[in-house]
Amino acid sequence: MFITELRCVICGRSFAPGEVEYTCPDCGPMGTLDVLYDVDAINSVISPAMISDMAEPTLWRYRALMPLAADADVPPLAVGWTPLYDAPRLADKIGLGQVWVKDDGRNPTGSLKDRASALIVARAMADHIEVVTTASTGNAAAALAGLSASVGLPAVIFVPASAPEAKIAQLLTYGAKVMLVQSNYDAAFDLAVQASERYGWYNRNTGMNPYTLEGKKTVAFEIAEQLGWRAPDVVVVSVGDGNIISGVYKGFRDLLDLGWIDHMPRLIGVQASGSAAMYDAWRRDENPATMKPISASTVADSISADLPRDAVKAMRAVRETDGAYVSVDDQAILDGIPALARLSGVFAEPAGAAVYAGVQQALEEGHIAADDEVVLLVTGNGLKDIRSAMRVAGAGYAVEPSIEQVEKIRVELGLPTFR
Ligand SMILES: *Cc1c(COP(=O)(O)O)cnc(C)c1O
Numbered sequence: 001m002f003i004t005e006l007r008c009v010i011c012g013r014s015f016a017p018g019e020v021e022y023t024c025p026d027c028g029p030m031g032t033l034d035v036l037y038d039v040d041a042i043n044s045v046i047s048p049a050m051i052s053d054m055a056e057p058t059l060w061r062y063r064a065l066m067p068l069a070a071d072a073d074v075p076p077l078a079v080g081w082t083p084l085y086d087a088p089r090l091a092d093k094i095g096l097g098q099v100w101v102k103d104d105g106r107n108p109t110g111s112l113k114d115r116a117s118a119l120i121v122a123r124a125m126a127d128h129i130e131v132v133t134t135a136s137t138g139n140a141a142a143a144l145a146g147l148s149a150s151v152g153l154p155a156v157i158f159v160p161a162s163a164p165e166a167k168i169a170q171l172l173t174y175g176a177k178v179m180l181v182q183s184n185y186d187a188a189f190d191l192a193v194q195a196s197e198r199y200g201w202y203n204r205n206t207g208m209n210p211y212t213l214e215g216k217k218t219v220a221f222e223i224a225e226q227l228g229w230r231a232p233d234v235v236v237v238s239v240g241d242g243n244i245i246s247g248v249y250k251g252f253r254d255l256l257d258l259g260w261i262d263h264m265p266r267l268i269g270v271q272a273s274g275s276a277a278m279y280d281a282w283r284r285d286e287n288p289a290t291m292k293p294i295s296a297s298t299v300a301d302s303i304s305a306d307l308p309r310d311a312v313k314a315m316r317a318v319r320e321t322d323g324a325y326v327s328v329d330d331q332a333i334l335d336g337i338p339a340l341a342r343l344s345g346v347f348a349e350p351a352g353a354a355v356y357a358g359v360q361q362a363l364e365e366g367h368i369a370a371d372d373e374v375v376l377l378v379t380g381n382g383l384k385d386i387r388s389a390m391r392v393a394g395a396g397y398a399v400e401p402s403i404e405q406v407e408k409i410r411v412e413l414g415l416p417t418f419r
């Protein structure tokens, strides 16, 4: 393992690995920690070419760049190495030359959160942890429940009782102990913190645990590798707590520090207009460390957050890459679900599909140019939230089992015949 230090993102104080578990004791919950590595040591044992030669179709191909011993056991579920699809019809439709869709809904529990939970569970195994816990809007919980179940590790989950049914079904089916919090995500988050302090459970809470991001950053490694070890011009990603966009930043940043890529992509963060704390703070050029909570409400439950828990890193990700935040309304998010599915074949939950509206908004506002090469990061699977999809998917045609009725509809639809 090549970690040199953990460094507070606000005050810069440095900690030895293991000295602190969660956030900076001086700066409190907003003082999240960066995990830093010895790049020369990494370059002395591994190279992009060696990784490309590996027969390891999971995120563990990047183990040398992760906070995990080379010989540590890892959970068996196949997380990561998700496809990056060229999407020419989608690109055409929105007026871009080149768009790729990274389908992270393909992960074992259906979202990018599996990347974080795989690493957290691997570290928990190495540290002989006996109970893990997390708060979540749903996907982080499903990911922790699934990855924990794969190794028989007990998990206690705090979710808002209003989480989509499919996500709660996942938790219960995986056998997690599920606390259905009669309030919002932020309340669930605080409750998980209290439980972890009181009972000594290992807490995976997003942002607060510095290692969730270290798992999520592997999506950036994959994008770079899948493009032949280079960065695209732009990556578009939806933002709630800001941990994923921070992970994307960190992944490309690690590669730049290692000398494996030659530039950072511009990062575009997409927020729902009803949950736009980062967008507002960015537009007003506010200090993210002192942001005030809003009262978030959006159909895209996975990006609903009153106070983004990784605000400082999420602001840095956009400011330092010359990127931008955009805000899109719930109707645009919903309309993006069938649009993305029809133009690329990728079915996303609302928060995953938000990048479709987001990329267009960013084009309109001039944050993206027509000749930019753009990656849309799709973070969650459409089967996670069927109810939202059905609001915009359209209806089928009721027919009696009679070919004459089919014929009538065929004519209405103008479907061709070949006889
Ligand atoms: C968690 C999640 C996000 C947002 O990630 P943050 O780290 O909270 O910004 C986006 N989409 C999906 C599907 C998610 O599960």
Ligand SMILES: [Zn+2]
Pocket (backbone or CB within 6 Å): 008, 009, 010, 011, 012, 013, 024, 025, 026, 027, 028, 031
């Ligand atoms: Zn600090």
